[in-house]
Structures are given as C-alpha cells and as structure tokens.
Amino acid sequence: MxxxxxxxxxxxxxxxxxxxxxxxxxxxxxxxxxxxxxxxxxxxxxxxxxxxxxxxxxxxxxxxxxxxxxxxxxxxxxxxGFPAAVRTSIPVNATVPAVPADRVQEVLARFGRVDAVKVKVAERGQSLAEDIARVQAVRSALPHAAIRVDANGGWDVPGAVKALARLAAVGLEYAEQPVPTIEGLAEVRARLRDAGTPVLIAADESVRKETDPLRVARAGAADLIVVKVAPLGGVRRALEVVAQAGLPAVVSSALDTSVGIRAGLALAASLPELPYACGLGTVSLFESDVTLDPLTADDGAIRLRDAVPDAGxxxxxxxxxxxxxxxxxxxxxxxxxxxx
Structure with a gap:
C-alpha cells in the first residue's frame, strides 16, 4: 500500500x-x-x-x-457551497442502535429496502451476549445484507478480539472502531489476521478526533476509514483526507438533521470511488425533521438534492x-x- x-x-x-x-x-x-x-x-x-x-x-x-x-x-x-458531484444517488445503510434484539425488526422497518446495516455494539452496561443477539436478529431479518458493527471504541483489545471472533459467524463486512486508540486498532487487526478471523477494521474516531487524521493510515491500523464532514471541517477537507490516506472510505453522519446529511451526501457524491454503502440514513431515527422533504433512503439510496428547512x-x-x-x-x- x-x-x-x-x-x-x-x-x-x-x-x-x-x-x-x-x-x-x-x-x-x-x-x-x-x-x-x-x-x-x-x-x-x-x-x-x-x-x-x-x-x-x-x-x-x-x-x-x-x-x-x-x-x-x-x-x-x-x-x-459544495464541490461538483460525480453521482446523484448515494447508497446508504440502515442503522440499528443498541436496542434489544426483539426491537430490531421495528427499527429496520423504518428504512425500507435495506442492503447494508450498521449495528451498534459494546454499549456501556450491555453484554456481549446482547450484542450477539442483536446482530443475529439483523441477520435473521436480512439474510443477504452486508452487516457492519460499530463499537465506538467500547472494547479493549482482548475483548474486541473475542467479540469479533464470535460475531464473525454471521458474516461481517467490517468492524468500526472496536477499540479507542490507533495502536489498539493495529493490534486488533493483526490478531484477527493471525487467527484467520475474516473481519476488516474501519477507523472512525481515530480519524475524526485526531489532530492528524492520517496517522491511522500511516500506522497500518485499518483497512478502511469512516469520514464525517463536520468533524473533519467540511467536504473539501474530508476529500483531502480520503485522497491522502489511500484507503477505501465510508461516508457517515454525526446524527444530523437533513441539513447536515446534505453535506454528507455532497461528500459521497464527489468522491472518485464509493465502494461501501454510506451511514447517511440516520434521519429515520428522528421523530421529525426540519424539512418537509427529509433526506431519507428510498430503495436503499438517497437521491442527491438540497435540504431546505421549513419555517413551520x-x-x-x-x-x-x-x-x-x-x-x-x-x-x-x-x-x-x-x-x-
């Protein structure tokens, strides 16, 4: 590389x-x-x-x-304003928060057709058994969907290796930020590889919360990076980070309204390559939005368009x-x- x-x-x-x-x-x-x-x-x-x-x-x-x-x-x-777009439809994943397994179907129903799902794991106060049950419920509901898990740095290295070895049985696309540090990500990635566990590692917080967002790439700590417009300082800055990192990128949101999602769509629309569904479908987690035409998924994708808040x-x-x-x-x- x-x-x-x-x-x-x-x-x-x-x-x-x-x-x-x-x-x-x-x-x-x-x-x-x-x-x-x-x-x-x-x-x-x-x-x-x-x-x-x-x-x-x-x-x-x-x-x-x-x-x-x-x-x-x-x-x-x-x-x-935003850079020129090279695509007008952005594939997105559904997002399943750390809900009990019996609520997974309820959450997924809000997203319409789903080809990829991000499942939150390692929630404080919850057990690995609860994580496994939640991920298995997603797999049962969507036998052919790509499933990725997001720990938000909630495990330590041994816990991450143990959890991902168990979760790999359902077939994971990747695991996002299993541990907090870049050094920890590199160790988890190496241990999984040595054990023959087929789980890619994605870095999120280790990109957006670092003063040097490229350090994770230089350390060989991830197979792909998750990029979010707001924490990186804008669409143009995020494009620079992706280009310089030399790793595949997933565009995700930071629990934004449709106004913030519009910026994420602008980034996804202007990337030269978009190999993964994006985590930009989170408006479906809100009771309401600020626009009458929310940027939510239709048939697994969001059509690129502006988000104009409604005065009412x-x-x-x-x-x-x-x-x-x-x-x-x-x-x-x-x-x-x-x-x-």
Whole structure:
C-alpha cells in the first residue's frame, strides 16, 4: 500500500462575521425514536447563508477547539457551497442502535429496502451476549445484507478480539472502531489476521478526533476509514483526507438533521470511488425533521438534492430559550476561534 502523504492545509475559509451567522441562526430540539448513543433529544444550530443551509451540532461534551471544525463545515455549506458531484444517488445503510434484539425488526422497518446495516455494539452496561443477539436478529431479518458493527471504541483489545471472533459467524463486512486508540486498532487487526478471523477494521474516531487524521493510515491500523464532514471541517477537507490516506472510505453522519446529511451526501457524491454503502440514513431515527422533504433512503439510496428547512417545523421544534442562549454563546466562542 502506498505510504499516505502528510496532510496538506485546507484552502482558507472565508469566515463571516458573528452577526452574519446570528442573522440566520435557528436552534432546534428534535426527539429521537430510540435512544442513540445515550441521546433521546438531538439539539442542533442551523445556519442560513448565501449558498444555502449549514448545520452546527457538535455534541455538548465537545470542547470549543474540536467544535470549531464543525462550525467550519457549517460555514462551508451555507456560505461556499459544495464541490461538483460525480453521482446523484448515494447508497446508504440502515442503522440499528443498541436496542434489544426483539426491537430490531421495528427499527429496520423504518428504512425500507435495506442492503447494508450498521449495528451498534459494546454499549456501556450491555453484554456481549446482547450484542450477539442483536446482530443475529439483523441477520435473521436480512439474510443477504452486508452487516457492519460499530463499537465506538467500547472494547479493549482482548475483548474486541473475542467479540469479533464470535460475531464473525454471521458474516461481517467490517468492524468500526472496536477499540479507542490507533495502536489498539493495529493490534486488533493483526490478531484477527493471525487467527484467520475474516473481519476488516474501519477507523472512525481515530480519524475524526485526531489532530492528524492520517496517522491511522500511516500506522497500518485499518483497512478502511469512516469520514464525517463536520468533524473533519467540511467536504473539501474530508476529500483531502480520503485522497491522502489511500484507503477505501465510508461516508457517515454525526446524527444530523437533513441539513447536515446534505453535506454528507455532497461528500459521497464527489468522491472518485464509493465502494461501501454510506451511514447517511440516520434521519429515520428522528421523530421529525426540519424539512418537509427529509433526506431519507428510498430503495436503499438517497437521491442527491438540497435540504431546505421549513419555517413551520423550525418554529415547532425550536429549542427552549435557555438552550438557544446556550447554543448561541457556544457559537460566539467557537466563531472567535475561527477568526483568530
């Protein structure tokens, strides 16, 4: 495999003033159908600019430095727009949160036709037996679908090797971020290979949460990478990371509304190659969305199109005054970091 190039600096982003951001800011609070990574209500700050809409929704626990990449991505979408597309239909996977096995059918029913499924595993407080039962329920419901599991770094190395040896029996496409560290990923990958366990390793947090998102490729710690627009600072920056990493890429979301999903679709639509179904079908996990034409899958794919929030939905799901103040204060702090 060719050695990945050192990261290049992305093109300078023209950052609008805080008042320009504020003029088009809407804070929403959307209920989830099922708990997803501990989230039952997803808050987001939407920004309207001259090129369209952007979404700023870093999780509350993220610090301002990390959140600044999410704001850069939102500004790119709303003030700059997206690169040219090479495809207009994006294949997507269904996503099954860490629900009991008897709820798997209920979750899958919201996605329509399904060719690939991502199943959450290693949830805190749950057992490997529960993970196995959930994955087996997916396989029983969809005998021919590609199944990938996502541990969000929830296992240690021995636990990951043990779990993936068991889960491999259902036929896994890959395992996403089984352990937290890059060194751990490399060790899990090597142990699985030595044991003859046919499971590829995908890196997610080890790409999007690292100051150097290419380190995972240089370490030989993954077979493919998962890329998300907001944590990487925008579509153009994500395209650079994929090109320089030299690994197959899966485009995924960060539990966005359709506005954020639109940016993920822009990335998937502009990649030269798209070998895997994308994790961009998560709007189906919300009770409602901010647009009357949600970016959800139809026959296993999402058609590339814009996401324009509806004024009535923005009003209906407007966050409380104190939460709006919290998000606007965060926006001011993070904006100040971008303009230093």
């Amino acid at each position: 060719p050695r990945p190039e050192p990261p290049r600096q992305p093109s300078p982003l023209l950052v609008p003033s805080f008042n320009e951001l504020l003029a088009g800011a809407h804070v929403v609070s959307l209920p989830m159908r099922v708990k997803f990574r501990g989230v039952t209500v997803r808050e987001s700050l939407l920004l309207q600019g001259p090129a369209g809409w952007g979404e700023f929704c870093p999780f509350p626990e993220y610090g301002d430095a990390e959140a600044s990449r999410w704001l850069a991505a939102a500004i790119e979408a709303a003030w700059q 939905l923005l009003e209906r799901y407007a966050a409380s005054a104190d939460r709006r103040d919290w998000w606007l204060a965060r926006l001011r702090r993070v904006h100040a970091r971008l303009t230093l």
